[in-house]
Amino acid sequence: MAYQALYRVFRPQRFADMVGQEHVTKTLQSALLQHKISHAYLFSGPRGTGKTSAAKIFAKAVNCEQTPAAEPCNECPACLGITNGTVPDVLEIDAASNNRVDEIRDIREKVKFAPTSVRYKVYIIDEVHMLSIGAFNALLKTLEEPPKHVIFILATTEPHKIPATIISRCQRFDFRRIPLPAIVSRLKYVASAQGVEASDEALSAIARAADGGMRDALSLLDQAISFSDGKLRLDDVLAMTGAASFAALSSFIDAIHRKDTAAVLQQLETMMAQGKDPNRLIEDLILYYRDLLLYKTAPHVEGAIQIAVVDEAFTSLSETIPVSDLYEAIESLNKSQQEMKWTNHPRLLLEVALVKLCHPSAAAPSLSASELEPLVKRIETLEAELRRLKEQPPAPPSAAAPVKKPSKPTKTGGYKAPVSRIYELLKQATHEDLALVKGCWADVLDTLKRQHKVSHAALLQESEPVAASASAFVLKFKYEIHCKMATDPTSSVKENVEAILFELTNRRFEMVAIPEGEWGKIREEFIRNKDAKTEKSEEDPLIAEAKRLFGEELIEIKE
Template sequence: MTYQALYRVFRPQRFADVVGQEHVTKTLQSALLQNKISHAYLFSGPRGTGKTSAAKIFAKAVNCEHAPTAEPCNECPACVGITNGTIPDVLEIDAASNNRVDEIRDIRDKVKFAPTSVRYKVYIIDEVHMLSIGAFNALLKTLEEPPKHVIFILATTEPHKIPLTIISRCQRFDFRRIPLPSIVARLRHVVSQQGIEAADEALSAIARAADGGMRDALSLLDQAISFSNGQLLLEDVLAMTGAVSSATLASLVKAIYEKDAATVLQLLEKMMDQGKDPNRLIEDLIFYYRDLLLYKTAPHVEGAIKGAIVDDAFKHLAEAVPVSNLYETIEVLNKSQQEMKWTNHPRIFLEVALIKLCHQQVSQALPPSEELQSLIQRVEYLEAELRRLKEQNVSAAAATSAPAKKQTKGLKTGGYKTPIGRIYEILKQATHQDLALIKSHWAEMLDTLKKQHKVSHAALLQESEPVAASPNAFVLKFKYEIHCKMAADNTNYVKDNLEAILFELTKKRFEMVAVPEEEWGKIREEFIRGKEAKQEQEEEDPLIAEAKRLFGEELIEIKE
């Protein structure tokens, strides 16, 4: 076999070739230059990020004829032999297939022998988390106190499966997922070395599909080159990986935002006919909405947009779709993605999720302009009242010598003059039937105000309660005097709207008379007391009443 896969041809041979792991390579190079070489290292991280390659480069650097050096020369017999795998003192062991106690015991027995070809014996144990408990125990003592000529390098993708007793005896280096720009730059170098023309969008699509792994990226590139006709284009990569183009996603997102369910289903049907995977499609959608959210909230953050192409369609969507809508959409798609993992029909869940998004209500960030103006006026009025109340409180606190009764009057809000006479008239003609009629439609009246976008009116009447009603008027009690004043002044047509809605609901015209809760108790008590006094007067003996009329009340003495 003469052909070699790209990830083998372009495997890093120097620390400078290891992409995206500068925090690891710089530390190892400093240790090599200062001859501070540990007896055991643990390289952990996702697959395809350079763990085994860094281990072999380190093995060449410590055994290079030019050591101490930060980079292996790759020309001396030691470097060439380690690269070719012909030097027996550098062993690369796969723990997945050599995980028994016997293999580790064989290593333990051989480490005491000095190297035959180079300065250090280096044992590279790949996927070390696959070792059995007995194998770990057999390795433990050797790993703790190995001979001076032995170096252990353990590589793993799942460090949490390694016993802590092993980890504590190693210098640990965590390899990270390789950033998207670094992968694209490396792929650009590879295609230039291979003499292949490749579009930048195609390389970006491969880098996104690799999910931070350089080996996966090179394998996908190798596959894409074979799929294409001499020139690597975005369409070839999308067809090969099953991903969706940014333009198609933009069309789908636009149709969802416009609530065009028919277009959404047509686009989905077209993508399914092209062999797209529903799970991959919903993941691409989630990342597209994520990019929209980041672009909308932080457009100047460099590197925030990782998946989508920031073109005119993307910018238009970012400006049009509200942030609250993006939050809700990501939440719905994420929930559907979780459900799709446990079903045999993921396409159905995807269709349901997209139709649900087409029918979701767009959150209304602000009331209509008229209502907003009313709210602004109300806030300004409240702020003025608050300043006035603070001034009154300061004045009342200063007048400490004033009688308690006067202090109480000074603290009273006093901004509203209660129409006591009108309330007395209503109380004289009040009936339980009229009050019950108004109360039975009160909740419906508040809902009508909200439906008519009179949100501020409904909020103002939320703390109010009808307490008395006659055939043509009713008394509305407010918890706070300031709300009472705002409703009675009718500057924002609260009173007119309230009476109009009640007329539609009850078919009777009622006039609203506002009263603060504090005043209502006093007015009601005085009315009842006056009514009782009048009844007592009417029940007086007719002879006594006539005598008082003839001779005067002061000349008559009544004895039982």
């Protein structure tokens, strides 16, 4: 028989074999014992955490000849057939390649027929978020009221892509990332079963690289066994995964603390020559600094240390490096890590970040006493002048002195609001048009999400239609940056919103964006001008003619 990967050989066949998902297995076992079996389940969580394995175990348990039982017996024909994949009533479907409406309609037609060899028909739909909207709609009614002999188990790594109407019809179980000690314990068992001698440090390094996924951990163990010469050691795992050793990290951080830039860059060059990944290296540095910080501030917290080994070098660093330096290093490296995700030269940014840590910004130079004396005298003079002005009575206002209107501060940069266009729109605005746009606004955001334009919907989340005419509407944004991004011609947000509104209302509306602060000023000024025009139109024509002939300052109006 051909060689099988370890994650296939050691796939859990009972709930007791599953690691780190006790909150799921305990609930499912209680449901089996109490005969409270639902018609639909949703298993969501990161990859390699046991979703499909739990679905297969549950399918065996409900069809086992020993039922009711908390575990399948794995000995009866039903259990053996489901394990081998020879029972036609338990179907595992990959939604990524069967995501069309036709496939789901085929399932909907076949669920009517009773199972042929076991008690329940079980449909396990993996990566269910890959189904199209039409396929979800086709599945909806069947998922809500299937025949009594059918159970649906949906598995996904991205539950946010599943419609709420589907989620509400299922019992949802969230699978968590498997804790590091649980992965290490399982790896020890697998290595022992395979007759491989493996050190605890090597298995811990594999578990950290797996990032909470048991399948990834077993795949890495399989690869590491092939890489080693029969004895799995830490150096083999580090060479295979591209991670740095604890001794190298402690030496690296010690050189940074000593501000020895040459030693830091030399060690970085050595690591890069060994094929280390800059993104992985900066992540290891951040986690090592984090372990130093927690060990220094809370040394007695169990399980606080994540990647480091508490040896003599680690203890010495924790005693030598002050907490403020640890904070600064974590913040600086974290910022550089974010920037490295969007660059083609991650090593360059890593080098800059390390040089910054070796050369922190210099403190402000202190002034001598002779340099401070003139400043002190100047401050005392200004304080005396300020007291004199406060004690002096205010001068009466001069009638001849013209009152100068305060000039509006000029804006530099930022978003330039289309003030004249908004004035024209406000002159033609009606409450009915605004009510129409407001009534459709929630549908506009939902349509953007369904069209997989989540970034556009998020950008418009803090916006609100505040005025509308027959052909345009004003959209107020809480933040100016969002307003600028929404009106950027390269973003196509404006065109998408206008197109969706046309589909919903069958009317063409132009979107005019404005920040919240500017909208308040424009609206207030528009209302003030409108009231002034109204008062002017209601003025007595005789008084208006007298003002024109003799001047407003020479006329006194008496009631």
